[in-house]
Amino acid sequence: MVVASMAPGSNSRGRVLPGIPVIDLSLDRSLISQLIVKTCEEFGFFKVINHRVEPSVSAQLEAAGVEFFNLPAAEKQRAGPPNPLGYGCRSIGLNGDIGDVEYLLLPADSSSISNRARIICRKDPNKFSCAVKDYVEAIKELANEILELIEEGLGLGGSGELCKLIRESGSDSLLRLNHYPSNCNRNSNSNNRKKDNDIKSKTWSKRKGRKSSRIGFGEHTDPQILTLLRSNGIEGLQILAPASGVLGSRMAWVAVPPDPTAVFINVGDTLQMTNGRLVSVRHRAMTNYYKSRMSMIYFAAPDLHAWITPLPGMITADNPQRYKSFTWAEYKTAMYSLKLGQNRLDHFKIDTKEGAAQVRNQNSLEGNHE
Numbered sequence: 001m002v003v004a005s006m007a008p009g010s011n012s013r014g015r016v017l018p019g020i021p022v023i024d025l026s027l028d029r030s031l032i033s034q035l036i037v038k039t040c041e042e043f044g045f046f047k048v049i050n051h052r053v054e055p056s057v058s059a060q061l062e063a064a065g066v067e068f069f070n071l072p073a074a075e076k077q078r079a080g081p082p083n084p085l086g087y088g089c090r091s092i093g094l095n096g097d098i099g100d101v102e103y104l105l106l107p108a109d110s111s112s113i114s115n116r117a118r119i120i121c122r123k124d125p126n127k128f129s130c131a132v133k134d135y136v137e138a139i140k141e142l143a144n145e146i147l148e149l150i151e152e153g154l155g156l157g158g159s160g161e162l163c164k165l166i167r168e169s170g171s172d173s174l175l176r177l178n179h180y181p182s183n184c185n186r187n188s189n190s191n192n193r194k195k196d197n198d199i200k201s202k203t204w205s206k207r208k209g210r211k212s213s214r215i216g217f218g219e220h221t222d223p224q225i226l227t228l229l230r231s232n233g234i235e236g237l238q239i240l241a242p243a244s245g246v247l248g249s250r251m252a253w254v255a256v257p258p259d260p261t262a263v264f265i266n267v268g269d270t271l272q273m274t275n276g277r278l279v280s281v282r283h284r285a286m287t288n289y290y291k292s293r294m295s296m297i298y299f300a301a302p303d304l305h306a307w308i309t310p311l312p313g314m315i316t317a318d319n320p321q322r323y324k325s326f327t328w329a330e331y332k333t334a335m336y337s338l339k340l341g342q343n344r345l346d347h348f349k350i351d352t353k354e355g356a357a358q359v360r361n362q363n364s365l366e367g368n369h370e
C-alpha cells in the first residue's frame with residue numbers, strides 16, 4: 001500500500017498512525033483498485049492524492065464558506081434552522097447532540113442549490129451557487145471514480161452497481177460545510193461565555209502542557225455510501241483505527257494530519273452492501289485552540305427509494321447475510337431516531353442462523369432452476 005511516511009507516536013489530540021493510507025490516483029488502475037478495497041476492509045478510510053478536483057474549485061468554495069461564516073449571527077440564522085438542510089449552530093441532528101461547530105447543510109442538486117443560495121448569500125447568490133455547483137460537480141466525479149475502483153477491486157468489473165446509486169437524478173447526496181471556531185476567539189467573546197461554559201463542562205478535556213481542544217463534531221459513522229472530505233490546513237479530524245496500524249490491535253483515536261490538497265474518503269454505513277466486507281469508519285472532529293477550521297464534505301447517497309441489498313457474490317456459506325435489506329429512506333428514518341454516536345447498522349443486523357438459512361434457501365432456489 002502507498003503509505004505516507006509519518007513519525008509514529010502520539011499527540012494530545014489522538015495517536016498518530018504510522019501512516020494514514022494514501023492512494024495515488026495517478027498510479028496503475030488495477031493496483032489502486034486492490035489497495036482501495038484493502039484499506040476499506042481494514043480502516044474504512046484513506047486519503048487520495050493526484051485527484052482531479054481543481055485547487056481553484058476547492059478554494060472558491062472555501063472562500064464562499066468563510067464569507068458566510070463571517071457574517072453576523074443574525075444574518076446566518078436566516079439560512080436556518082437545519083430541518084435537516086440549512087444553517088445550524090452547535091445542535092447536530094434532532095436528538096440533542098451538541099458540538100462546537102456551525103454548519104451549512106446543502107442539497108447537491110443544481111436547482112435546489114440555486115434556491116438555497118438566495119437565502120444564504122443575499123449579497124451575491126449567483127457567486128455562492130456557482131461555487132457550490134462547481135465543487136459538487138468535481139467531487140461527484142471523484143466519488144464516481146472511487147466507487148468504480150471499489151467495484152473493480154471487489155471483482156464486480158464494470159457492473160456499475162455502486163455508481164448508479166449516486167448517479168441517478170433523485171440521489172439524496174448532500175454537501176456540508178463545517179466551521180469550527182478557534183477556542184481562543186470564542187473565549188474572547190463575552191456573549192458566548194455562558195454557552196461556552198455549558199459546553200465546556202461536557203466536552204472540555206484538560207491535557208498537560210497545552211491548550212485543550214474540544215469536541216467539534218462527536219463520534220459517529222456516516223450513514224451514506226461514501227464521504228469525501230476536504231479541509232483547510234488545520235488539524236481536527238480523527239478516526240477510530242487500530243492504534244498500531246495493525247488489524248486486530250487495540251482501537252484508538254488517530255489524528256489525521258490535515259492536507260488541503262488531498263481528499264479524505266470515509267466508507268459509509270450503506271457500503272454494507274458488501275455484507276460487512278468494507279467497514280464504515282467511526283470518526284469525530286476536534287476544535288483547535290488557536291485557529292478555526294473549515295471542512296467541506298460531500299456525502300454520496302442514493303435515491304430515497306433505492307434498495308440497499310448485498311452486492312452479487314458478497315453472501316456465501318462462510319459469510320451469510322449480516323444485515324437486512326433496506327431502502328435508503330428506511331435507513332434515514334432509523335438514523336433520525338438515534339443519537340449521533342449510536343450504531344444504526346445494529347438495527348438491521350440479522351441473526352447469523354437466519355442469514356445462513358437465507359443462503360441455503362437461495363442455493364436451493366438456484367439449484368431448482370438448473
Ligand SMILES: O=C(O)CCC(=O)C(=O)O
Nearest residue numbers: 176178217237285295297
Ligand atoms: O468536519 C469534519 O472534519 C468531520 C465532520 C463530520 O464527520 C460530519 O460532518 O459528518
